[in-house]
Amino acid sequence: MTLLVYSEDLAVVDVYYMLVEGDKAVYVTRRDSVPIAGSFRSPSDLSLEWKQILKNGREYLGRVKIVEKRDGQTRAFMNSFTARYDAEITDTYSDETGASATVMGISRVPFEGSLRFNLHQDGILLASVEEKTPILLSGDDETVEVSWNRTLDPGVYRLTIQLLGNDGDLLDFEETIIEAKIPLRPATTRTDDGAEDDGSGISRSLSIALLLLLVAAAFIGFRRRQKS
Known part of the structure; x- marks a missing residue:
């Protein structure tokens, strides 16, 4: 429940909270020696969240009693509400x-x-x-x-x-x-010798060099077979 309290003078109070369902109190708690600021412009927030799990669509009554420590003056407030999931x-x-x-x-x-x-x-x-x-x-x-x-x-x-x-x-x-968006294609980069790299990690110049080596190896093998 939400409770804002205004006071002309600084005060210290005890606050009693009660949640009632039908004729039965389902939750009771208190806060002792709560200071209340002496200003109408700055209310003291005495709000409390119920610890009890509530039932959807059920009617409840919230009660609050405020007792001043100095002179025992008592004020009481209550408000009914329908519990609802949210x-x-x-x-x-x-x-x-x-x-x-x-x-x-x-x-x-x-x-x-x-x-x-x-x-x-x-x-x-x-x-x-x-x-x-x-x-x-x-x-x-x-x-x-x-x-x-x-x-x-x-x-x-x-x-x-x-x-x-x-x-x-x-x-x-x-x-x-x-x-x-359209997926970006991998950007090409240049190797130290200026050749482009298509992202596969092997530059064009390196690919050509590997091809030449394979051709040379095949030619050497062919010459050896002829001599034998």
Whole structure:
């Protein structure tokens, strides 16, 4: 739950938190001797993340009691809410071979959704890949990767990444462009003697020299056979 507290003067308080489901307290904790700044412009953040795993669609009540250490003055707040799974896409990557997306959970209800990767070119759907995400709670993040099963031909492609919830509902959406380029051919280099090297590690002049040696060896063998 989120709680911001303002105070005219500097104060030290004890804070009691309670999470209630129906008529039962399912989580209780406290923070002792918490300083609160004496300024309306700088509120003190007394927010707390529930440790309890919540159930999707269930109604809960959050209660907070603040007790001043100096005089025992007490203030109480409460707020009801419906627990709901939630997550978001925090990072994406894509190229000619595949794509990935990082998903972060932002709820104490377990997220058990999926990611759908749709690849288009000229308005035509070329590929649609859907992968389940790991189970996520608030603060957990995982990266899901997919492959196009081949390197994309040169051209411009549009990629949409959809984050789907436990019930298949759309929670988040990212869109990007993939520009697949023509693979570069190996560049030719020159050897010390000025001959070009085509990348095979043997220059043209060296290839010619090897060929001449082979011809000479064959000629010598032929002369020897004639003499014998």
